[in-house]
Amino acid sequence: METLQIILGLAIIIITFLDFFHTTLSGNGFGWISEWLNRTLNRLIIKNRSRSIYNYSGVIHLLLTTFVWMALHFSGTYLIFTAGENMVINGTTFVPATYAERFYFTGYMLSTLGIGDFTPGNDTSRILVGILSFSGFILITTGLTYLLSVVSAVLSKKELSFYISTVGKDYEGLYHYFKKQDELEFLMSDSSDLRQQILKNASSYLSFPMVNYFLTKKRNSALILQLARLHEVLTVLQLDWGEDTIQRAKIQKILNAIEKYLKIGIEGPESAIHKEEKLRTLRGSWKKYGYDFPDGKEIDPWFTSSLKYAGWDWDDVYKLDPE
Known part of the structure; x- marks a missing residue:
């Protein structure tokens, strides 16, 4: 069960990055997740016909798409770190972390490398932390670069x-x-x-x-x-x-x-x-x-x-x- 949950979490992360890189780096349009999301959102905005929503439509699309990428990445990572009791432990007492503490650890790990109060509790977890912390850095930096490029294209x-x-x-x-x-x-x-x-x-x-x-x-x-x-x-x-x-x-x-x-x-x-x-x-x-x-x-x-x-x-x- 633990292995299946880790595989499921990794699958979510891989699918997220495939969509993310296809949209931001491939030069071939949206990935399938982003395409569905943005088409659906566009139709809702068009039906609303509010001038104020129109003025912020691009920002809404950008922020929501970015949020979905980050949420999927976070969800897959959290699923991994809740797969086993010793995937995350307290750095001082070595007691297995609660679900809330694992949520906290996941957020810190993806944005930086954590602050040491919670740590991976086994070799599998340590390997995944090394990989996933780097993936969080890639998602954030590439996403910011993409946002700036979109703004430049809008001005053009x-x-x-x-x-x-x-x-x-x-x-x-x-x-x-x-x-x-x-x-x-x-x-x-x-x-x-x-x-x-x-x-x-x-x-x-x-x-x-x-x-x-x-x-x-x-x-x-x-x-x-x-x-x-x-x-x-x-x-x-x-x-x-x-x-x-x-x-x-x-x-x-x-x-x-x-x-x-x-x-x-x-x-x-x-x-x-x-x-x-x-x-x-x-x-x-x-x-x-x-x-x-x-x-x-x-x-x-x-x-x-x-x-x-x-x-x-x-x-x-x-x-x-x-x-």
């Missing part, structure tokens, strides 16, 4: 969002800004930089998937909303240029970057119900500028899901700024 995401919003405060503003330029001068000179910024933020989905859960009710800092507007405007402007023009080619590269951003993201096209008729009606607003927006774009359901789980929808994409 907001920077790109602000950049697009300063070009045009809504989709019409973006359209008029580009349209009044001779041969799309802005896109010709800055398309490469814009594309690189979009792809840089796309890579953040894989390296720091927690970034996607930093929600906001402010339009100018909501990157998915700004990218949706930009994508709609560029899709229309592309119709002005022939297949072999440099303008069309550069527009297509930016559109490809935006679509890559969506497909690398953590919300697939099946995550939300896509209403094609509603979107077609909204896109009918382009007729006043003489355009028939292309129907049935393959990327539309991806946008629908990403918008929904960031707290937006297509109505927000086509909503005009009253100011």
Whole structure:
């Protein structure tokens, strides 16, 4: 029984670290525990629709995910040190520790190396203390480094969002800004930089998937909303240029970057119900500028899901700024 409990405790710790390292170091998105936890939490926050919760959504995701990792690690370690009577003993009297004292010992051991009032009581326990104390140090230091990297990625995401919003405060503003330029001068000179910024933020989905859960009710800092507007405007402007023009080619590269951003993201096209008729009606607003927006774009359901789980929808994409 003692051996089985130790094996169970070690299994919990190993599973925790697999999820932890997959999320923080692999560059391949969430581990399965973190993915389930954050998707569930995101849906609860979206349903709540409270502005104050939105403002702290990213912090909530970070703290709760970190807490779950630490709680699982602690639980597995505590399970190990309660497996046998002599796994932990009093350092002075050599009396086996109570469950409360083992809980205290586990906490101290994972955060430092204890203060000597309780010690491992047999060779198995001593070996495990040496291993697990080091694992606690790894979890804490790597976790802190990851948190700082997430904050940096969030700032990069907001920077790109602000950049697009300063070009045009809504989709019409973006359209008029580009349209009044001779041969799309802005896109010709800055398309490469814009594309690189979009792809840089796309890579953040894989390296720091927690970034996607930093929600906001402010339009100018909501990157998915700004990218949706930009994508709609560029899709229309592309119709002005022939297949072999440099303008069309550069527009297509930016559109490809935006679509890559969506497909690398953590919300697939099946995550939300896509209403094609509603979107077609909204896109009918382009007729006043003489355009028939292309129907049935393959990327539309991806946008629908990403918008929904960031707290937006297509109505927000086509909503005009009253100011």
